Amino acid sequence: MENPENLYPVDEELQKFIDYRKRSGTIWRGVFLMSLFVAILVLIVLMLNIINDAFGLVALENEVDPHSLVTGYQENTMVSMPNTFASTNHAALAAVIQQNETGIGFVGHAHYQTNADDLRLIAVDGQFPTAETVADGSYPFARPLYIYTALDTLQSEPAVAGYFRFYLENANNSGGELGYFLADETLMADQINLIDTLAGGPQALDSLGGNLALSGSSSLYPLSRQMLLDFRQAGFGGDISIEQIGSEAGIEAFCRGDIQVLNASRPMTVAEAATCQRNRVNPVEIAVGLDALAIVSHPSLDFLESVSLKEMGQIFAAMNYWDEIDPSYPVEPIVRAVPGEGSGSLELLSGSMFSTIGLENLSGAAYAEIIRENLGRGRGRALERDQRFLAEGFIFDSQTAFNGACASAEPPTGCAQPARDRDNLLDLIEQEIIVPQIQQTWPLYDSIFNRQAIVAEASRKYPDAIVEFKSWLNPDFLVNPQSSEAELAGVRTAIWGTVMVVATTFLFSFPVGVGAAIYLEEYADSTKWYNKIIQTNISNLAGVPSIIYGMLGLTVFVRLLLPLTSGEMFGRVAEGTDPSGRTVISAGLTLGLLILPIIIINAQEALRAVPNSMRRAGMGLGATKWQTTWSHVLPAALPGILTGTILAMSRAVGETAPLIVVGASTVIRTDPTFFSRFTVLPIQIFQWTSRPQPEFQNLAAAAIIVLLLILLTLNASAVILRNRYSTSS
């Protein structure tokens, strides 16, 4: 017989074996714990990911600069004030001021120089236009002047190239006498080189063929004219002509190819240059000098020494009599002379004069005016029918057409509603005219830790954009309806949709589910085959993929029960429109069927937990089965039933797939009714997530936070309910 000791490890070997078992125990325990942590880690990462996307820096670019709306409005006001004379011709402006004893106005500094005896120069914020104040920018109404020609013209017509070179060489000599401010000498030399590169070297003036025709700005007129005359004096033999039509009209005509050489008192905008390029006019821009706009008055207005920008705003765009500005001034009407619309001077003037006024400072009437000026007629009329802009009168619509629409079978909403208030108009300007557009977004982490790099990148890629920190989850996001502009989109309609769909679900599935549970627990004989079938069936239904319920809903509620779910039965479908079953009711009922098994199973458990003694007590007192159930069993089981129901509801709130199949819409701008098409939060999230533009991912993240908060509220109330009743009983 063998020694039994050999069967088992002994001494060192035993110790080793025990150590091995201990070690593997520890290692595996670690592995199990890690697995658990993975789940928790995922939850943390998921939440962080959402928060990371829901906040962060954005680069925002407006389609229309809000400030240009303000200046545009103020310009119009200024030009249409009483006793105001507007012209693109500065000589005419100077004449008006000379002739009126209470006249004040703007003329180019060159024009002031020629009429210096009859005009009185007024300082702006204590600064007179001088070479220094203009050069260092402390005098606000100064700007460079330009002449333009097309590259083709420059190269094919030697007269133009010769004139340009002559202009650059001599402008600084005669410009000073004419009241212009001199341009930088090196700049002029550089530009001469440019002309030589583009058009070849200098040629003798008397050999230049062809004619010269200038047009455009009135501010540059005196200088260009002088240059033309000097040019002829120097030997040019062709015909010369010059007109003054204002910079804007000039640029327009130039870009059509109608003007040979253009005078402009402002540089071309990017948009104007693009128009030129489209017309195959390739503009060559040459700066020829600086001009200042002088504010001048009739010599008799000697009480005005210096004015501030704000006072100028009052003088030119608000008041009618001098004493309204200061009681010590005479009671005389203000007679104004301002540069006409479409001139570079007016732009320069209003850009500085109204720079202190923000869009939010304007009145409701001003907003209505801005809308009139900037909104398309068709869109404006549609908006006006939704809700009127003015309490009295119309901007786009006519009284008769509006009355006609109101008398029709389907009156627009504007008939019954009061006119839009100031805030509403401001919102409208923002949404329809300014249309802020997000160029790029950055997640929260980068926004905090790489802020500088982001700002630098943004200013390089989007020079016109503002970079600001944006919380995608904000009050506007909650109250705005769906929109195709990420900046303006919100979840109001989706939240309403969710609330109404879930309300329908509750009204349907709670009574039915609890009823079924009561039947199965209190009445049914669970040994009978048919009750077994019901029970098995309910647990099988709980395992059916939710999308199958969507198909059930699509066939039964959307198609078969169309008259009911579209509201046709209740007269809720407008005549002439096709009834659609893709409504809140259909969605609610579909989700009702989906969560019915969950409610039944939970309610059954709650009923099962009620002790039998309660039933017997009820029965013993002679109560019927229903009386016992209603007044004893149900109240005892109610907390459990409600907890289960709330959990089932939170499942319904988050369901997406069946609603897509039932036909949730994605673009719903008006609040839903029970018989209207609908969208819900998860659908909105799905739609935004599926869009390629990154800003919609941010919107989706914000919507997810809203959805999770709703679910958290529901679940927390379920927990509170459970705790309150479990302690009291």
Add this chain to the structure above:
Amino acid sequence: MINSPVHDIDLTEDVALSLRKKTKWHETLIQGALVACGILSVFTTIGIVVILLNESISFFTREVFEITNKSIATDIGPADTTFETTASGSTLVVGQIVRVDDELMEVLAVDGLSLTVERGIQGTEVSFHTADEEIEKSVRVPFREVFTGSRWQPRLQQFGMWPLILSTLMISVISMIVALPLGLASAIYLSEYASNRTRSIVKPILEVLAGIPTVVYGYFALTFMTPFLERAFFGDNIQVFNTLSAGIVVGVLIIPLVSSMSEDALHAVPQSLRNASYGLGATKLETALRVVLPAALSGVTAAFVVAISRAIGETMVVAVAAGAGPRNFEWSQVFTNYGETPLNPLQSAETMTGHIVRISGGDLSYNSIDYNSIFAIGLVLFLITLTLNIISRRIVERFREVYD
């Protein structure tokens, strides 16, 4: 009543009658209503089955028109019933329905290249046709192709469901690789190792994870998991929409289901078994893996099966992250060039559920081939998940170890 005169109780028939249980009509009515509530759930199932079957039958019996490469040889007027066809293309047989432009005709006789037809059947309009117009012939959706074919494009008469089935299986396999080990290990830790305090903290977290809507997981897969996989492992090889990321995230969302069902099963194993194991000198690990787990095997297996069923039916994650458009392939390439089949997890592919969502997402017109086809897919989906759920319940019932 207190002040009523006291009678001697006289056991006459009247009294006996009044003591008998009375049938109250409103009690019956209430009970009827409750029964109806119970039966509604049965009707739901019946409804699902009937609707899926019904629409699937319309799918399989639907006429679709196939290009024959044959066309009319001469112009035919509205009154002509016999005309010549070109020699090319497939041959037509008597009784076949053909379509020329929008008009349907039934072939009455074939004589060489000449066809005799009945014009304008099924209410279509008889019209003039010029030579060279295509003749299309009607075919039924081929039953065999649906379950063997490898291309799914119903509008182009390609009805092989395998691209959808294969990508569904792919997602399920990936998700199971994630969910089963993690879920089971978590369950073992929670049931065998964790203190009550740990459990009271961790279980609610798992419940939160289980309660997050699946569309949120879809967002997570697209905006976190895919970029993460791209940066950490695959670089440019991984597409923006891919089955790997969707599969992993589906796995994550199933972890709570697996772990809670498995933990219930492990927890139900009586303490006496563990004590006996410890008494024999087993360590905690040995007890957990060799005693408790085998004892709870039926419950754990059931959890696995339910998890598979859940993964197959999962919709939103795959709709968001796995891609749009079925990945059609050739059977001959499945093993030689699997990178072009749905078996490549780095490429986009569309599952059955994803396809249903995408097709029904637009304004789907009823009675189109697409509309019918999603019900056929739904039927397959329903049958798979139902079978899995029934199997899971059978496992629990049949293999349950009963300890007293």
